[in-house]
Amino acid sequence: MFILLAALQIAALPTTPTAASPGPPDPFACPQADAPALAQRFAATLRQAEGGDAPAMAQVGGRYVMGCGVAQDPAAAMRWSRRAADAGDAQGMLNLGMFYFQGIGAEANIPEALRWLRAAAEAGSTRAMVNLGMFLETGQGVAADPAEAARWYRRSADAGEPLAMQNLGMLYLNGQGVPRDDAEAFRLIGRAAALGEPMAMFVFGMLHADARGTARNEAEAERWIRRSAAAGFEPAVQALAARGQPAQ
16 A cells, blocks of 8 residues: 555655756757757757847757757857847746856856846746746745745746646645645646656655545555656655565
């Protein structure tokens, strides 16, 4: 029985986005193609950027980070992303925020990262809303404010961002920044799980096992935990291993 999962601390699970998280087009994701095709795509995007296309500028910045169709060049990534941001492009602003956070093309600078993430969020980037919410939730580089984090997660979730649904659901589950509400947590985390978030799948299984926000259902608990493990979420893999079961 998966009821043993109740012993795990749901509040301690990570809320860090992963590369596999669904959401808006990711400029750091390199398309699947052979090297000549990637180089041709990069050249075409670069021509658009040089012609003043702000979204193309942001994409060029992302390609330089990944070395996608071009040699990696963090300084060029920063330069093109800044041009995009200065032109009002939300993705360019998001790029800058993450570059300053990770120290790509410039010294790591959390206050500057937060400034650009907030600008991107206010310009409508749902992924920036999630990242800003995570800074506010954890208090990294800013005073912790889970209530404001919840507001940004909600804006992003309402726009269809699965990671925001997951994170907002976790706040409801733990009563952080919002009143504790297991039913709302179950609804939001279930939506994120259905959209492919591996952590949400695992927590959704735990909620079925622990009868939080729903009636206890061991079959559904096992089904969602298996889906999470198949997606590579380590706590789900470990939960299955503890029962002597493979992830697949």
